[in-house]
Amino acid sequence: xxxxxxxxxxxFNEQYEEELTIFSTDFGRLWMWVGIVLLFAVVxxxxxxxxxxxxxxxxxxxxxxxxxxxxIGYTGQISLGHGAFFGVGAYAAAILATRVGxxxxxxxxxxxxxxxxVGVVFGLPSVRLKHLYLTxxxxxxxxxxxxxxxxxxxxxxxxxxxxxxxxxxxxxxxxGDRTFYYVIFVCFVILTWVAVNLIRTRFGRAxxxxxxxxxxxxxxxxxIFKYKLLSFAISSFYAxxxxxxxxxxxxxxxxxxxxxxLSVEYIAMIIIGGLGSIPGAVFGAIFITVLxxxxxxxxxxxxxxxxxxxxxxxxxxxxxxxxxxxIVFFIIFEPKGLAEVWRIIRSGFRLWPxxx
Amino acid sequence: xxxxxxxxxxxxxxxxxxxxxxxGFVMIFKSSSVLNFAHGELLAIGxxxxxxxxxxxxxxxxLSFLLTLVGTFAMGFVIERLFLRPLIGEALIEVIMLTVxxxxxxxxxxxxxxxxxxxxxxxxxxxxxxxxxxAINIPPVYVASFIIGIIFLxxxxxxxxxxxxxxxxxxxxxxxxAALSLGVHVRRVFAMSWAIAALVCAISGIILGIxxxxxxxxxxxxGLKVFPVVIxxxxxxxxxxxxxxxxxxxxxxxxxxxxxxxxxxxIPYIVLVFILLVKPYGLFGLVEIERV
Numbered sequence: 001x002x003x004x005x006x007x008x009x010x011x012f013n014e015q016y017e018e019e020l021t022i023f024s025t026d027f028g029r030l031w032m033w034v035g036i037v038l039l040f041a042v043v044x045x046x047x048x049x050x051x052x053x054x055x056x057x058x059x060x061x062x063x064x065x066x067x068x069x070x071x072i073g074y075t076g077q078i079s080l081g082h083g084a085f086f087g088v089g090a091y092a093a094a095i096l097a098t099r100v101g102x103x104x105x106x107x108x109x110x111x112x113x114x115x116x117x118v119g120v121v122f123g124l125p126s127v128r129l130k131h132l133y134l135t136x137x138x139x140x141x142x143x144x145x146x147x148x149x150x151x152x153x154x155x156x157x158x159x160x161x162x163x164x165x166x167x168x169x170x171x172x173x174x175x176g177d178r179t180f181y182y183v184i185f186v187c188f189v190i191l192t193w194v195a196v197n198l199i200r201t202r203f204g205r206a207x208x209x210x211x212x213x214x215x216x217x218x219x220x221x222x223x224i225f226k227y228k229l230l231s232f233a234i235s236s237f238y239a240x241x242x243x244x245x246x247x248x249x250x251x252x253x254x255x256x257x258x259x260x261x262l263s264v265e266y267i268a269m270i271i272i273g274g275l276g277s278i279p280g281a282v283f284g285a286i287f288i289t290v291l292x293x294x295x296x297x298x299x300x301x302x303x304x305x306x307x308x309x310x311x312x313x314x315x316x317x318x319x320x321x322x323x324x325x326x327i328v329f330f331i332i333f334e335p336k337g338l339a340e341v342w343r344i345i346r347s348g349f350r351l352w353p354x355x356x
Numbered sequence: 357x358x359x360x361x362x363x364x365x366x367x368x369x370x371x372x373x374x375x376x377x378x379x380g381f382v383m384i385f386k387s388s389s390v391l392n393f394a395h396g397e398l399l400a401i402g403x404x405x406x407x408x409x410x411x412x413x414x415x416x417x418x419l420s421f422l423l424t425l426v427g428t429f430a431m432g433f434v435i436e437r438l439f440l441r442p443l444i445g446e447a448l449i450e451v452i453m454l455t456v457x458x459x460x461x462x463x464x465x466x467x468x469x470x471x472x473x474x475x476x477x478x479x480x481x482x483x484x485x486x487x488x489x490x491a492i493n494i495p496p497v498y499v500a501s502f503i504i505g506i507i508f509l510x511x512x513x514x515x516x517x518x519x520x521x522x523x524x525x526x527x528x529x530x531x532x533x534a535a536l537s538l539g540v541h542v543r544r545v546f547a548m549s550w551a552i553a554a555l556v557c558a559i560s561g562i563i564l565g566i567x568x569x570x571x572x573x574x575x576x577x578x579g580l581k582v583f584p585v586v587i588x589x590x591x592x593x594x595x596x597x598x599x600x601x602x603x604x605x606x607x608x609x610x611x612x613x614x615x616x617x618x619x620x621x622x623i624p625y626i627v628l629v630f631i632l633l634v635k636p637y638g639l640f641g642l643v644e645i646e647r648v
Contacts, residue, residue, distance in 0.1 A: 076449060078449055078453070122629075125632045125633055129632060132391045132448065133587075133636055136391075136587060136628065136632070137629060137632050139580070140628045140629045140632075143622055144622055147619075150618070151618050260580075264456055264460055267453060271457075317464045317467030317468050318468060320464035321460070321464025321465050321468065323457075323460050323461075323464075324457045324459065324462070324464060327461075328439060328457040328461060331443070331457065335446075
């Protein structure tokens with residue numbers, strides 16, 4: 001057995017590989033396995049149906065948020081169209097399942113691929129444009145796609161929406177929250193693994209170089225345009241995949257949810273979680289989904305009490321206010337997000353009692 | 357032909373609305389190169405403050421107009437102080453996201469305070485402003501907004517071209533670190549530009565309110581329509597904003613009249629993508645896009 005690596009006193013990397021490792025110590029690797037065991041063997045059995053429902057939504061949101069973080073956090077290209085990309089994935093999965101009769105796994109994956117292509121189309125302006133112009137282009141993409149969802153009735157059935165057939169995988173029916181839990185979180189673990197490793201490859205390093213200084217990156221021989229489009233494609237693939245899963249999980253889709261507000265929600269997730277951090281995207285997804293649930297629960301709670309229904313009506317718009325406040329607060333006070341908070345807490349434990 | 361003329365006039369008036377809405381946006385961009393996604397909300401805040409003074413507190417119209425201007429000017433300072441000052445010198449991406457956050461925050465706040473209903477101002481413009489020209493009848497709101505638009509155009513044209521404050525603003529927008537090192541007081545310039553922009557937004561917001569009534573959702577949608585307008589006109593050009601607004605307005609009503617009413621809402625954005633691909637600096641913008 002090789003020698004176990006534990007925390008050294010400080011960070012002394014002697015070789016480039018050490019800088020690239022995901023787990024700098026074996027302790028971290030152990031915690032990952034503990035986490036996976038908890039995720040698959042404990043959580044689904046101790047949670048109620050409602051909790052599983054929330055956790056499943058967190059899983060779906062986390063997949064999309066990881067994708068968006070690859071685009072914004074690692075490549076530095078802002079997209080305000082991710083809500084619509086998520087919708088493209090949902091519609092692609094639904095249409096492929098109902099019209100073409102694709103099985104569950106194939107239609108979700110094709111949903112990802114189709115969304116990746118759509119993402120590339122809206123990433124095309126990045127040939128000649130930087131930050132702010134590109135942001136506006138994706139904003140336009142959001143509105144154009146939203147219009148297509150409602151108006152391309154021969155394909156999307158407009159405001160009526162599409163009912164999806166029940167998902168089945170390898171001959172098993174996927175029904176109920178618990179089975180879906182396994183499907184969603186197996187996908188989540190695989191896609192997280194891919195994303196974490198992607199950042200370590202030449203592609204990931206090229207993305208980071210483009211984010212930090214695109215002129216320097218181009219000077220060093222990175223074909224910027226190609227990598228920007230690739231980043232758009234990968235990030236839209238994640239969004240579309242998550243959208244497809246969500247469509248099957250909910251069972252029917254309508255154009256209403258995929259608005260600009262959803263895009264802002266995803267941006268809030270990765271800012272709150274931490275730009276340029278994969279765990280950060282997951283933290284952000286947890287934070288925003290739970291916040292959403294708390295706000296809608298409290299609205300319902302006040303709705304049911306006589307005389308307090310008026311308060312409930314004012315809580316509904318508070319949701320937007322709280323999202324905005326969270327984005328602003330984190331940008332100003334903790335631009336690295338919850339991931340940084342988590343790192344500080346962790347190193348607090350590690351260094352205790354001598355925090356030098 | 358009559359239908360055509362009717363659409364043309366309708367389009368011009370919608371376009372004027374867009375042009376007015378775009379003025380404050382161009383102000384902020386020109387003076388600090390911040391892409392303000394909270395623009396619609398700034399318009400709405402100005403319109404609602406005026407509503408609160410004139411309808412709820414029942415103050416005289418001109419006094420409440422003055423108070424609104426003072427209030428929004430101060431609010432611009434406060435917004436800059438609280439939210440944008442900590443980001444001076446930070447990456448552009450964070451500033452853009454901050455305005456996205458501010459937009460959600462302001463919208464939520466307005467909805468909590470005022471609700472999502474449609475409000476109207478009392479009628480206070482003098483009826484003598486109406487222009488009659490044959491069968492065409494232009495209501496006083498448009499005449500007033502036209503006059504205000506011209507005044508804006510000339511004042512800010514001179515301001516940016518000749519006043520030292522305006523030149524500081526342009527230098528800060530162009531290159532913040534360079535302006536800092538040349539001794540421009542960047543913080544003061546930022547504060548001033550947000551205060552002035554909030555004031556401009558309030559005036560536009562009030563005029564929009566007189567034309568269409570005020571509703572939080574409608575105005576925030578209008579705030580996003582500003583993007584096609586300013587991209588078409590050129591981000592730094594006030595004249596471009598007005599011409600861009602008119603073109604987009606006419607295009608929108610003609611699409612609505614001749615093609616389909618549902619396409620009307622997205623045609624500005626389709627144009628936007630097209631312009632970004634073909635002529636990204638717009639009709640009158642500065643041609644200095646760095647292609648990387």
